[in-house]
Amino acid sequence: MAVVKILYFASLREAVGCDQETLDVPDEAGTVGALRALLCARGGDWSALEGGRAVRAAVNQVLARPETVIAAGDEVAFFPPVTGG
């Protein structure tokens, strides 16, 4: 088990209705992709995290891939493709 902080931004934050949460992530959800699937499985508004949707992630403020490993104390963020500049 790994306690991580999870942040949501922009349209994804509005869709799931949550800015941030602290979650005890089971070992089998120890990657960005697995954590995303776990959150999506909550159903309802959380389907905004479904596989077909364009969702990006960062771990400890660095862009991450689905296979990026998550460790206790990490800050994981989910957000839509960026649109700055």
Add this chain to the structure above:
Amino acid sequence: MAVVKILYFASLREAVGCDQETLDVPDEAGTVGALRALLCARGGDWSALEGGRAVRAAVNQVLARPETVIAAGDEVAFFPPVTGG
């Protein structure tokens, strides 16, 4: 015959020792290339206009080619490749 004004700039101006002149150009020297050859044939410092040297030309303030035709009243300029910017 066509009376034209001829200008020289930068290193070419210094080489030929002349800023500008007015010249009655014979019909057979009625293009930029032929005029250049005529001027070069003066010899001495004017060999700066020899065929092998990088010399550019403008007619009436527009970049010209050797085959560009010269008419009475034209302003013809010879100068080295530009180096502004």
Add this chain to the structure above:
Amino acid sequence: MEEAFRVSVSEADFDVGAELDALAAGRSDIGAVASFVGRVRGGEGLIAMSLEHYPAMTEKALAGIVSQARVRWPLMGVRVIHRVGRLLPGAQIVMVAVASGHRGAAFEACEFIMDFLKTRAPFWKKEELPGGARWVDARESDDAAAARWDTDQP
């Protein structure tokens, strides 16, 4: 990141002229300064554009992009400023300025930083329109612009 290479995020507007002057101040080794300013474009009844960001990540991401540019080109200074908050049409959003010895490096690095900023830095735009607010969609052309640097080594 030393003084000549700076990134920042702020709600306040910025003074491009002052930033460009600061980049080159007291130096005679800089032959070229390329810069870019992005502004809020009006149209379609746009009332305002709000920029959200991920504060803990933003400056880190921008500094990382600048570091990548420095690996690719010999740069003498870089300034990146990105605004957040609510901006009106015509307002400045972002500026990137790059100083180098020659213009090729300055232009390329400035474009590179903008392309990467558009696709890697955590900012999101939301438009306020007469009918309500709408998040701006990411554009495929921005991904394509960033992707060209993958193979196009200078």
Add this chain to the structure above:
Amino acid sequence: MEEAFRVSVSEADFDVGAELDALAAGRSDIGAVASFVGRVRGGEGLIAMSLEHYPAMTEKALAGIVSQARVRWPLMGVRVIHRVGRLLPGAQIVMVAVASGHRGAAFEACEFIMDFLKTRAPFWKKEELPGGARWVDARESDDAAAARWDTDQP
């Protein structure tokens, strides 16, 4: 050439910030402003750089280059300023600023204008060095930079 598209040649220095502000003043249709400033680089004991030009041709040549850029890209404003006379290391020589709806057009047109200015506008640089004065040679890389636009239609 109307107000938003201006070229000039002068001995006086220019204020880049003021010029950029003037380009975008009162407009909300401009999404992107790309600009370039060229400066006198020191080194090799350079004392000064003198710029000669062909007065009757210079602004005509610059305006022609801007017109060509407008044929290739949808531009909303262009400002070109080139200095002449004796300039010290670190001094500004030239600025090109281009306003457009999007960054791709602004960047490309700004580079295009600089590339053509370097190879088509009648300016010549002479360096003052400790051992005497020397005309600067044209660089093949500048010809190559200009030539890429022959085939590279946007």
